[in-house]
Amino acid sequence: MTCGSCAARIERRLNRLDGVSATVNYATGRAYFTSLGGRDATELIGVISSTGYQAALPSPPGEGGHGADPVVRDLGLRLGVSAPLAAVVIVLAMVPSAQFTGWQWVSLLLAAPVAIWGARPLHRAALAGLGHGAATMDTLVSLAVATSFGWSVYALLFGGAGRLGMRMPFAFTFTAASGMTLYFEAAAGVTVAVLAGRYLEARARDRSASALTALAALGAKSVAVLRGGAEQRVPVSELVAGEEFVVRPGEKIATDGVVTEGSSAVDASLVTGESMPAEVGPGDQVTGATVNMSGRLVVRATRVGADTLLAQITRLVTHAQASKAGAQRLADRIAAVFVPCVISLAATTLGFWLGAGLPAAEAWSAAVAVLVVACPCALGLATPTALVAAVGRGAEFGILIKSAHALESARRIRVVVFDKTGTLTTGAMSVTRVITTPGVAEEEALLLAGAVEDASEHPIGQAIAREAAARSGGLPPVTGFAAQPGAGVRGEVWGRAVTVGSRELFAQLALEVPPGLREAVDMASDAGHTAVLAGWDGQARAAVVIADRLRSGSAAAVARIRDMGLRPVVLTGDNQRAALAVAGQLGIPASGVFAGVRPDGKAAVIRRLQDDGTPAAFVGDGVNDAVALAQADLGIAMGTGTDAAIGAADVSLVSGDPGGVADAMRLSRATLAVIRANLAWAFGYNVIAIPLAALGYLNPLFAGIAMSASSLIVVANSLRIRRFRGHTPSSPSAPGRSARPALAGGRP
Numbered sequence: 176m177t178c179g180s181c182a183a184r185i186e187r188r189l190n191r192l193d194g195v196s197a198t199v200n201y202a203t204g205r206a207y208f209t210s211l212g213g214r215d216a217t218e219l220i221g222v223i224s225s226t227g228y229q230a231a232l233p234s235p236p237g238e239g240g241h242g243a244d245p246v247v248r249d250l251g252l253r254l255g256v257s258a259p260l261a262a263v264v265i266v267l268a269m270v271p272s273a274q275f276t277g278w279q280w281v282s283l284l285l286a287a288p289v290a291i292w293g294a295r296p297l298h299r300a301a302l303a304g305l306g307h308g309a310a311t312m313d314t315l316v317s318l319a320v321a322t323s324f325g326w327s328v329y330a331l332l333f334g335g336a337g338r339l340g341m342r343m344p345f346a347f348t349f350t351a352a353s354g355m356t357l358y359f360e361a362a363a364g365v366t367v368a369v370l371a372g373r374y375l376e377a378r379a380r381d382r383s384a385s386a387l388t389a390l391a392a393l394g395a396k397s398v399a400v401l402r403g404g405a406e407q408r409v410p411v412s413e414l415v416a417g418e419e420f421v422v423r424p425g426e427k428i429a430t431d432g433v434v435t436e437g438s439s440a441v442d443a444s445l446v447t448g449e450s451m452p453a454e455v456g457p458g459d460q461v462t463g464a465t466v467n468m469s470g471r472l473v474v475r476a477t478r479v480g481a482d483t484l485l486a487q488i489t490r491l492v493t494h495a496q497a498s499k500a501g502a503q504r505l506a507d508r509i510a511a512v513f514v515p516c517v518i519s520l521a522a523t524t525l526g527f528w529l530g531a532g533l534p535a536a537e538a539w540s541a542a543v544a545v546l547v548v549a550c551p552c553a554l555g556l557a558t559p560t561a562l563v564a565a566v567g568r569g570a571e572f573g574i575l576i577k578s579a580h581a582l583e584s585a586r587r588i589r590v591v592v593f594d595k596t597g598t599l600t601t602g603a604m605s606v607t608r609v610i611t612t613p614g615v616a617e618e619e620a621l622l623l624a625g626a627v628e629d630a631s632e633h634p635i636g637q638a639i640a641r642e643a644a645a646r647s648g649g650l651p652p653v654t655g656f657a658a659q660p661g662a663g664v665r666g667e668v669w670g671r672a673v674t675v676g677s678r679e680l681f682a683q684l685a686l687e688v689p690p691g692l693r694e695a696v697d698m699a700s701d702a703g704h705t706a707v708l709a710g711w712d713g714q715a716r717a718a719v720v721i722a723d724r725l726r727s728g729s730a731a732a733v734a735r736i737r738d739m740g741l742r743p744v745v746l747t748g749d750n751q752r753a754a755l756a757v758a759g760q761l762g763i764p765a766s767g768v769f770a771g772v773r774p775d776g777k778a779a780v781i782r783r784l785q786d787d788g789t790p791a792a793f794v795g796d797g798v799n800d801a802v803a804l805a806q807a808d809l810g811i812a813m814g815t816g817t818d819a820a821i822g823a824a825d826v827s828l829v830s831g832d833p834g835g836v837a838d839a840m841r842l843s844r845a846t847l848a849v850i851r852a853n854l855a856w857a858f859g860y861n862v863i864a865i866p867l868a869a870l871g872y873l874n875p876l877f878a879g880i881a882m883s884a885s886s887l888i889v890v891a892n893s894l895r896i897r898r899f900r901g902h903t904p905s906s907p908s909a910p911g912r913s914a915r916p917a918l919a920g921g922r923p
Contacts, residue, residue, distance in 0.1 A: 176201055176228065177300060177312050177373070180514050184309055188226045189219065200559055206230065227303040249296070250374040257293035257370060260285045261363035268360035274342050279331060279357060286359040290324040294366040310514040316369050318518070319546040323362035326539055330357055356536045358543070361874070365547050368882065394464045394485055398429035401473070416479050422472045430463040431483045432474040439470035484829075517549040517865070524869045537871065544868035548882050549861060557853035560893035565846040568899050573829035574839050581825035584809040585843030587790040591736050591836060592781065594795035594803075595747035595757055598813055599733075599833060600723040602796070604638035607704065608720040610695040618646060620717035624675045624709035626650045627666040631658060635705060638721050639675070663707065671711045675719075678708060687714035695720070703753030723753075725760055728834040733761045735837035746780055746793075746803075748772055777803035794836055795824075811836055842899055849896055853889045860885045 176182050182201035189197040194212025199205075206223070216232055223230040264286045267278050291298075294317065301317035304310060330336040336343075336357055343357060398414050399406045399421040406421055411429050414420065419435060422428050428441070438456040442465060455461055461474055463483045480486065521542045528538035562582065569576050576582060593599050609617045625643020628636035629650050644650050656666040662683070663676015674686060678696060681688050688708060695718040699706035704722040708715040733743045744767045745758045754770035769780050777793075781803050784791045793800070793807035804810030804824045812824035813831045828835035864881055867873050873881070 176204060177297075181228070181311050184311070185223060185226055185228060189222060192222065195219075205233065225307075227300075227307045227309065247374065247377045250370055250377060253293045253296070254367065254370040254374050257289040257363070257367050261289050261360075261367040264289075264363045265360045268343065268357065271342055271344060276339050279336060279341060279343075279359075282357065282359040283328070283331060286324065286327075286363040289363040289366050290320050290359075293363075293370060294320050297366070297369065310518060312514065314514060315517055315546045315549055316365065318521075319543050320362045320366055322539065322543050322546075323358035323365070326536070327357040327359045327362065330536075356540070358540070361543065361547075394483075395427040395429045399423075412480070414476055414479050416476050419473055419475050422467045422474060424467055424469050424471070426467055428461050428463055428465050428467060428472075428474060430476050431478040432461055432463075432476045434459050434461060434472055435475050436473035437471050439472050440468040442466040442468050513549070517545065520865065520869065521545040528871075540874070541869060541871045544871075544873045545865060548864045548868040548873060557857045557889050558850050560890050561846050561849045561853060561896060564893050564896040565842055565899075568896055569839070569842050572835070572838060572899075573832075574835055574842060575827040575829060576839070576842075577825050577827070581809060582843045582846050584790070584825065585792070585840055586847050588741060588792045588809055588840065589789050590742045590744055590784055590791045591840075592744045592746050592784070592791055592793045592803075592807070593733075593833070594777075594793070594800050595745055595749060595754060596723060597796040598726075598794055599729045599745070599757060599761065600725055602723065604634050604705075604721050605724045606638060606642035606719060607722045607724065608699075609717060610692065610720070611717040612689055612691065612715075615716045617717075620709055621719065622647050622650070623668050623671065623673050623711065624707075624717065624719055626653050626668045627656065627664050627673050627675050629653070630656045630666065631664050635707065635721050636664065636675075639707070639719055673709065673711045675707055675709045681708055681710065681715055686710050689715065692718045701752065703750065703756035725757065726831075726833060728832050730761055732833035732836055733763065735834070736840075737762075739837060739840060741840070743767065744769065746772055746777055748777075778806040781806045792836075792840075794833065796831075811839060842896075845899055846896055849892055853892055856888060856892070857885070 176185070176199075182199040185206065186197060186199040189195055189199070189206065189208075192212055192214070194210055195214065196208065196210040198207045198209075200207065206219075208219070211219070220230045220232075264282045267273055267282050297313045297317045297320065300311065300313035304314055327336075335341075395411055397408055398411050399408050400414060401407075401419045401421065414430055420429055420432075424439070434455050434457050436457065438454065441453055441455050441461055455472070460477075461472075462485075463478075464485045478484075524545050525538050525542035528541055529535065565582065566576050596602050606621070609621050611617055611620050621639070621643045625640045625647075629640040629644075630653055631637065631640070640650065651668055653666040653668055656664065658664050659676060659680055662680040663674065665672070665674045667673070674681065674684060678688060678693070688710075692708060692715050696706040696708070699718070699720045702722075704720050706718050706720045709717045709719060736743050743761070743763055745754055745761075745763055746769045747754045747757075749770060751768075751770040754768050755765060758765070758768045772780060777795075777800065781791050781793055785806075785808065790808040792809040792811060793803045794811045794813070795804055796813035800812075804812060809826065810824035811826045811828065813828055813833075826839050828839070860881075864873070864885075
C-alpha cells in the first residue's frame with residue numbers, strides 16, 4: 176500500500192464479503208478482522224491479491240521482525256542509486272552555465288535509469304491498479320514521471336531540443352516552457368523525492384511501532400524446567416502450567432508464576448515501567464519477561480503462552496493500533512475519492528491551458544505539476560501514525576490503550592471517579608499504629624499479638640502477624656490457641672495468656688480496658704479504621720490500628736488530576752467514615768465522596784454524572800468494578816486488578832500505579848493535538864498546493880519535493896509523541912518487604 180486510498184480500497188473490497196468485518200490500517204500495513212464470515216485466511220489473502228496487492232499472515236509474537244524490512248531495504252537501494260544520478264540531471268537543468276555541449280543527451284542517459292528502474296515500483300503498482308480499475312497515489316506519480324520523461328524524449332528527438340549547443344533556462348513556473356523545454360529533471364527529481372519520502376516514511380512507521388516489536392521480543396526463549404528432580408533446558412513453548420522452573424541471577428523469568436523457593440530482586444522495568452526492582456520471595460507473584468537480578472528462584476508456572484501478561488499486552492497494543500479514530504475514518508473517505516478527482520483536475524488543467532492558447536509544453540507542465548503535488552498520503556497518515564506512536568509510547572510506560580476511541584474519549588473527560596479499595600488504597604490490610612499503656616514497649620505488644628494471630632486466617636489477624644514478623648524477624652510459638660469467631664483469638668506465648676480481639680470480647684472475658692486505649696479505639700473507628708485490643712495479665716495492654724493503607728502515589732495522582740482541571744471523585748462500597756477518611760487524606764471534599772455503593776450502583780453513579788452532561792472516567796480494579804468501567808466514557812483498570820476489570824476497561828495501567836491515570840490523560844491530549852495539527856496540515860497543503868500547480872506557479876520538480884515533504888512533515892510531527900514523558904512510578908513491593916534502590920540497567 177502506498178497511500179490511504181490503497182487501504183480504503185482493500186477495506187471496501189473485504190467488507191463487501193458476506194459476514195466479513197475488516198479494518199485496513201495504512202500506517203501499520205495490516206488488515207485486522209473482527210469477523211471472518213466462515214472464510215479461512217487463504218481465501219481472504221486471495222481476495223486481497225485479486226485487488227492488486229499482496230498479503231501474508233503475520234509472524235507469531237516474538238518471531239521474525241528482527242531483520243531489515245525488505246520494503247525499506249528495496250526503497251533504500253533504489254534511492255541510493257537514483258539520488259546521485261538525479262542530482263546531476265537537476266544541476267544541469269537548473270544551472271544554465273553548467274550546460275555543456277550535449278548536456279541534454281547526458282541528462283537522458285542519467286534520467287532513464289531513475290525514471291524507469293528507480294520508479295519501477297510506482298509504475299508496477301499503477302499498472303496493477305489500472306488492471307483492477309483503480310487509481311492510487313502511484314497512478315499520480317507514475318503518470319507524472321512518465322509524461323515528464325516521455326515529453327522530454329519527444330522534445331529531444333523531434334522538437335529540436337537535441338540540437339548540440341542548445342541552452343535551456345530554468346524557472347519556478349511554466350512561463351519559460353517551450354517545445355524545446357526538457358523535463359528530465361522533473362522525472363528524475365520527482366522519482367527521487369517520492370522514493371526518499373517513502374523510505375523515510377517506512378522507517379518512521381517502523382520506529383513508531385517499535386514498542387510493540389520490543390514487547391513481543393521480550394520473552395525468554397528457553398527455560399530450565401524441573402522434571403523428575405532434574406533440570407531440563409527446553410523451549411518456553413514446551414512449558415506447561417503447574418510445572419516448576421529455575422531462574423538464575425541475570426536470567427529472564429520464562430512465564431507468569433508464583434515463587435516457591437528462594438528470594439531475589441526482580442526488575443520489571445521493561446514490562447511495567449517501574450524503575451525500582453521489587454523484592455520477591457515464596458508466595459509472591461512474578462511476571463514473565465522480567466529479569467531476576469540477584470538470587471536463585473524456583474517458580475511454579477501459573478500462566479503460559481497466550482495467557483501471560485506479556486501476551487495480553489501485545490494483543491491489547493495490536494488491537495489499539497488496528498482501531499480507527501473518527502477523524503481517520505473521515506480522512507479515509509476523502510482519500511478514497513482523492514486520486515480520481517486529481518486526475519480529472521490534471522486533465523482539466525491541460526485542456527484549459529491548451530484552450531487558452533498556451534504552448535503544449537506549458538500546458539503539460541501545469542498538468543504534470545497537479546499530478547505530482549497532490550498528496551493523499553498526508554491525509555492517510557495524519558491519524559494512524561499518531562495513534563501508533565501514542566499506543567507504542569504508552570506501552571513503554573505501562574499504559575495500555577485499547578482503542579482510538581479511548582484517546583478521543585479522554586479529551587472530553589471532566590470528572591475522574593476513583594474506586595477506593597485496591598485503586599487509591601493497596602487493597603490489603605496493614606498495621607498503621609500501635610498504642611500501648613505505660614511501661615509496655617510497642618515491639619513487645621506487637622510481637623505477642625502477632626504470635627497469637629499467626630495461627631488465625633482472618634485478614635486482620637494476618638496483617639498483625641505479618642507486621643510483627645517483619646519487625647522482629649520471627650514469631651515465638653503459641654500453645655493453647657483458640658479462636659472466637661467474629662471476636663478475636665486467645666493463646667499462650669512465653670507462659671503468658673494473651674488475648675487479641677474486639678472491645679466486646681474483652682468485656683465478655685471481664686478484662687479491663689484502660690481509658691487511654693478505649694479512646695484510641697474510638698478515634699480509629701471515627702477515622703474509618705479498625706482497632707483491636709491486645710492484653711495479658713488480666714487487662715488490655717495495647718491497641719493495634721489496622722487500615723487499608725493509601726498507595727504511595729495516590730495523593731500525587733489526585734493532585735495531578737486536579738491540576739489538569741479535572742474533578743476527582745471517590746466511589747466505594749465501604750462505609751462513609753472510611754471513605755471520608757481516605758478522601759480527606761487526598762484533599763477530596765465530602766461532596767466528592769460516594770460511599771456504601773453496591774457494585775450495580777457504581778454504574779448508576781457514573782450514569783447519573785453522564786446524564787448531567789459530565790463525561791466521566793472511572794478507575795477501578797475489581798470484579799465489582801467491571802460494569803462501571805464499561806459504563807464510563809473512559810474506563811481505566813489497574814493492571815494489578817482482576818481480568819474482568821481489565822477486560823471491561825478502555826485503558827489498563829500495568830503497574831497498578833494511580834499516577835498512570837494522569838499520564839494516560841496527558842498522552843491522550845497530546846495525541847489528539849498532534850492529530851489535529853496533522854489533519855490541518857494535510858488538508859491545508861492540498862487546498863493551497865493544487866490550485867497553485869494548476870495556475871502554473873509550481874515547476875513539476877518543486878511540486879514533487881513539496882508532495883514528499885508534506886507526508887514527511889505529518890510523520891515527523893507524529894513522532895514527537897515518542898518524546899512524551901510520564902511521571903516516575905512508585906515501586907511496588909511484596910508485602911512485608913522493602914524495595915531496593917534501582918540497580919544499574921533499570922529504566923526510569
